[in-house]
Amino acid sequence: MTYLSRTLAEREDATVLLPGARSVVALMLSYWRPESERLAGAEVGKVARYAVGRDYHVLVRRKVRALRKSLLRLDPSAEVHPTIDTSPVMERAWAERAGIAWIGKSTMAIAPELGTYTFLATLVTTSELVPDPPSIDRCGSCTRCLDACPTQAFPAPYELDATKCITYWNVERSGDFTPETPALHGWLAGCDVCQEVCPWNKFKQASPEARFGPTAALDALDLTRLADPADADYHEALVDKTALKRTGGEALSRNARVLLREQTKLD
Ligand code: B12
Ligand code: SF4
Ligand code: SF4
Incomplete structure (x- = not known):
């Protein structure tokens, strides 16, 4: 980045x-x-909601x-x-x-x-438009996102250490993982934990764009097959037409292998 x-x-x-x-x-x-x-x-093999469609x-x-x-x-x-x-x-x-x-x-x-x-x-x-007033912070005393982040990626409220965020590692980062890579906590692509706990998401509304729902390939995700480094056709089919195309099928396959290893350690 x-x-x-x-x-x-x-x-x-x-x-x-x-x-x-x-x-x-x-x-x-x-x-x-x-x-x-x-x-x-x-x-295991969770895909963040922004990336499924x-x-x-x-x-x-x-x-x-x-x-x-x-x-x-x-x-x-x-x-x-x-x-x-x-x-x-x-x-x-x-x-x-x-x-x-x-x-x-x-x-x-x-x-x-x-x-x-x-x-x-x-x-x-370059048009001169009449501005609306800025928004007011309505987080109040809530700290749910800070407490729930599985990798403690928030050094302080309103501050994100991107190098600790799971999304940095499983979406942005290409190549091999390093000793600094945090556990992926089941996330194959992206991470939604800090949003899942946010009380304001009780007001979420279904998108008018149905194509943001999962693609057929991702909906039928086979994590074991994705983890096979030799099955490049399958990796590419999974990311085809999605925002994960930028991440690439190879990196997604790497994530699947890491997740399966993490799961074995837990079993
Ligand atoms: C790089 C990036 C990432 C990186 C780093 C994030 C980061 N904090 O910088 C990583 C990979 C970690 C990431 C993760 C995610 N991202 Co992202 N990301 C971006 C991207 C491409 C650039 C962000 C950037 O400029 N960062 C630099 C920092 C300094 O700025 P900032 O994060 O925008 O926010 C700060 C400023 O706004 C500043 N600030 C506040 N007021 C003011 C006023 C002034 C004058 C100034 C100068 C600054 C300032 O304080 C903020 C907090 O530190 C944007 C798209 C874009 N062009 O904005 C999407 C974007 C922020 N990401 C998005 C999403 C959806 C995500 C994820 C939820 C994806 C997921 N589910 O896995 C996670 C969320 C993690 C989290 N809790 O933030 C959405 C956010 C939508 C929303 N409703 O907020 C964006 C806007 C993409 C989009 N176009 O929709 N992301
Ligand atoms: S996306 Fe996940 S890892 Fe990143 S800050 Fe939010 S909860 Fe933490
Ligand atoms: S969970 Fe939502 S409302 Fe609560 S502090 Fe975090 S961002 Fe604010």
Whole structure:
């Protein structure tokens, strides 16, 4: 994740990304689907809810581009730059500043009417828009996410040590694991523990996009077959058309082997 420090200037200042930028429109879409619960709730081989379905980069980008066109119809002279996840833009900070969510102690953006199972995106524009007031922190005295994180990845409330987060290891990290790699606690891809315990997720709503539910291949996941390093066709079929394509079938197969080893130690 060294790209985070390489693109610090853009992250800190949207006018580096789009010279002349005057406003940022913050966008949020629920990805929670009831069909994802079985895979996310499995004992071993759990897949985080954001990763079970069709690649959100593709699906959300289409929706954001449609909104971009609407903005351009209102202000044809404007420049409008869409971002979804991969651009050097702090999408959570903008969501908070635009009043659609606050950044919780888990560092997740929480919308009072949707909870945390949401994707964020933005439209950075040269249009001068009237800003909404920022969101107010509603975590109160709750510390459930900090207490529940299986790898103690929060050194303090509102702070995440990414190198301890399971998602860093099983999604972002390629190659072999190291002695610093924490136990994966059953998670094959991503981790949802700090969200599962968040009381605001009682307000989660099913996504209007049914394709965020599990793909047929992931829904029929065979962990033992995935763990076989020789079965590359199966690895690739599992990640096909999902956001896990970036992680790659090989890394997913590595995760499966680690999980099966962890399970044997527990038995
Ligand atoms: C790198 C990354 C990761 C890394 C590191 C996370 C991290 N803390 O930086 C890893 C791999 C660990 C990760 C994990 C996850 N991620 Co992630 N990740 C990103 C990514 C690509 C960049 C984040 C970034 O810039 N980090 C740098 C730090 C400094 O910034 P930050 O995390 O955005 O938040 C801080 C600032 O907002 C700051 N802040 C607050 N107010 C202000 C005001 C100003 C002016 C400034 C400068 C800063 C500031 O405080 C925050 C907390 O430290 C974003 C997409 C994006 N472009 O934003 C997705 C994103 C944050 N991830 C997302 C998701 C879904 C996840 C996971 C839930 C996936 C999963 N289920 O496994 C986990 C959650 C772990 C957790 N508790 O946060 C979503 C979050 C959606 C939401 N509702 O909050 C995002 C927005 C992707 C998206 N487009 O939807 N992620
Ligand atoms: S995603 Fe999992 S490992 Fe990462 S901070 Fe949340 S609970 Fe901890
Ligand atoms: S679990 Fe509690 S402290 Fe953590 S983000 Fe949710 S409301 Fe905030």
